[in-house]
Amino acid sequence: MPRIAVIGGGIAGMEAAIRLSNLNFEVDIIEKSFSLGGNVNNWHVLFPDHSPARLLIDQLKNQLRDKVNILLGTEVVRTEYNNQQYILHLSDGTRLTFDAIVITTGFKVFPAQRKEEYGYSIYPNVITSAQLEELFQSEKPIHTADHRMANRIAFIHCVGSRDDKIGNRYCSKVCCVTAVKQAMEVAQRNPGSEIFLFYMDLRMYDRHFEDLYFQAQTQYGIRFVRGRLSEVSEKSDARLYLKLEDTLLGKPLRLTVDLLVLMVGMEPADNSPQLANLFSIPVGTDRFIQPENFHLYKNRTSRPGVFVAGCASGPKSIGETLADARSAAFEVYNFFNNN
Amino acid sequence: MPSFGFSVQPPQHIDLDKNYRAIFDFIKENEPSFQRCIYCGSCGATCSAGNFSQMSLRKVNLLISRGQISEVKNLIDNCLLCGKCQLVCPRNVNTRKVILLIHKALKMPLS
Numbered sequence: 001m002p003r004i005a006v007i008g009g010g011i012a013g014m015e016a017a018i019r020l021s022n023l024n025f026e027v028d029i030i031e032k033s034f035s036l037g038g039n040v041n042n043w044h045v046l047f048p049d050h051s052p053a054r055l056l057i058d059q060l061k062n063q064l065r066d067k068v069n070i071l072l073g074t075e076v077v078r079t080e081y082n083n084q085q086y087i088l089h090l091s092d093g094t095r096l097t098f099d100a101i102v103i104t105t106g107f108k109v110f111p112a113q114r115k116e117e118y119g120y121s122i123y124p125n126v127i128t129s130a131q132l133e134e135l136f137q138s139e140k141p142i143h144t145a146d147h148r149m150a151n152r153i154a155f156i157h158c159v160g161s162r163d164d165k166i167g168n169r170y171c172s173k174v175c176c177v178t179a180v181k182q183a184m185e186v187a188q189r190n191p192g193s194e195i196f197l198f199y200m201d202l203r204m205y206d207r208h209f210e211d212l213y214f215q216a217q218t219q220y221g222i223r224f225v226r227g228r229l230s231e232v233s234e235k236s237d238a239r240l241y242l243k244l245e246d247t248l249l250g251k252p253l254r255l256t257v258d259l260l261v262l263m264v265g266m267e268p269a270d271n272s273p274q275l276a277n278l279f280s281i282p283v284g285t286d287r288f289i290q291p292e293n294f295h296l297y298k299n300r301t302s303r304p305g306v307f308v309a310g311c312a313s314g315p316k317s318i319g320e321t322l323a324d325a326r327s328a329a330f331e332v333y334n335f336f337n338n339n
Numbered sequence: 340m341p342s343f344g345f346s347v348q349p350p351q352h353i354d355l356d357k358n359y360r361a362i363f364d365f366i367k368e369n370e371p372s373f374q375r376c377i378y379c380g381s382c383g384a385t386c387s388a389g390n391f392s393q394m395s396l397r398k399v400n401l402l403i404s405r406g407q408i409s410e411v412k413n414l415i416d417n418c419l420l421c422g423k424c425q426l427v428c429p430r431n432v433n434t435r436k437v438i439l440l441i442h443k444a445l446k447m448p449l450s
Contacts, residue, residue, distance in 0.1 A: 196355075214375065217374050217375060218371065218374050218375055221367075221374065223404070224377075226378075246353055246401075246405060248378050248401055249353065249398075249401055249402070249405060249407070251351065251352060251353050251407075252351070252352035252353070253352060253353040253354075253355060253405070254352050254353070254354050254355065254356070255354070255355035255356055255358075256356050
């Protein structure tokens with residue numbers, strides 16, 4: 001039976017491994033960190049159904065059990081191609097031989113300090129959407145860094161996305177609906193708080209997303225203002241003063257908030273470019289791995305036997321990531337059964 | 340006060356810290372569909388009064404939600420209550436009721 005390496009143990013890697021082992025392949029997951037689940041581990045509940053992220057990871061882990069060889073804390077350092085097989089040199093010194101590779105290295109959240117004018121890691125009350133998600137893990141109301149109740153909260157869309165200046169022209173896809181989801185959660189935890197969302201466009205592209213937007217407006221009174229944050233400054237009381245333009249009214253707008261949440265976008269995982277280099281497969285101008293064909297072969301790469309799934313080939317929601325992983329498993333199956 | 344031959348303009352920006360929300364809240368309570376507005380501009384495009392004035396319900400709703408009340412009266416007085424905006428609204432806002440409530444709110448000593 002062909003042996004497949006799945007590089008990356010996030011939800012894409014787990015799902016691909018499950019499906020491949022169901023198709024009777026021998027599968028190894030190579031994960032650089034010491035746990036499976038990747039970025040989803042840092043999430044509390046998921047859009048659009050508010051289901052717990054933990055549950056999703058546990059369900060995937062249950063299906064993996066005993067079927068797949070899992071190598072944690074392990075990275076690929078070198079590759080060799082010999083007689084239609086890939087020999088992977090791993091960081092623990094071992095060498096393993098595989099018949100095909102599935103790259104599922106996913107994404108990392110945009111490091112918000114690169115968007116300096118937004119004050120992240122300068123002002124303590126500027127946090128990222130990922131940090132807010134951590135705060136949600138306890139069921140308590142949301143407080144500021146200086147332990148005051150957050151009564152006025154602003155969410156800033158497209159931080160690290162659609163921004164040529166910081167080098168990311170692409171849309172990260174999931175932050176719009178995540179902002180709406182998180183705004184509603186803050187409204188539930190901090191009743192009576194005033195919540196603002198500052199957006200360029202609201203990309204409510206998938207099923208139920210528009211319903212969340214509607215609910216945010218009508219049930220929670222969340223205020224949507226079109227305009228991109230220009231700059232932030234801190235007042236003497238540690239609150240934050242925001243400068244924007246209300247682009248629908250065509251007027252400058254100013255406001256003070258207790259807490260500022262930056263909706264950080266996705267960037268390719270740190271090891272993704274090196275990995276692409278090791279396998280000599282191209283990346284796009286956005287640095288995500290380029291599939292062979294965007295429509296027909298989105299899981300194949302230019303290299304036979306090397307496949308890609310999940311956010312390694314561009315931002316995706318969880319549902320899209322899992323579907324992509326299944327599709328990749330089937331591509332691997334076709335690769336061995338049509339040759 | 341001596342005249343220096345020039346005057347100082349008050350700040351023209353929208354200040355959400357001193358935001359006047361009483362009219363927004365009054366309309367929202369009496370006609371909750373008001374909150375559904377997504378400022379798409381369908382109403383303004385079809386507005387009979389908009390052909391001859393600056394009237395656009397999108398603009399009026401936006402001004403109210405940002406507390407810019409002083410500009411509302413001049414716009415809303417042009418409305419003929421023809422109801423075309425209600426026919427085109429994709430979010431099913433009860434626009435005529437909203438307009439009547441705005442008229443009512445502007446007459447009340449809310450501030």
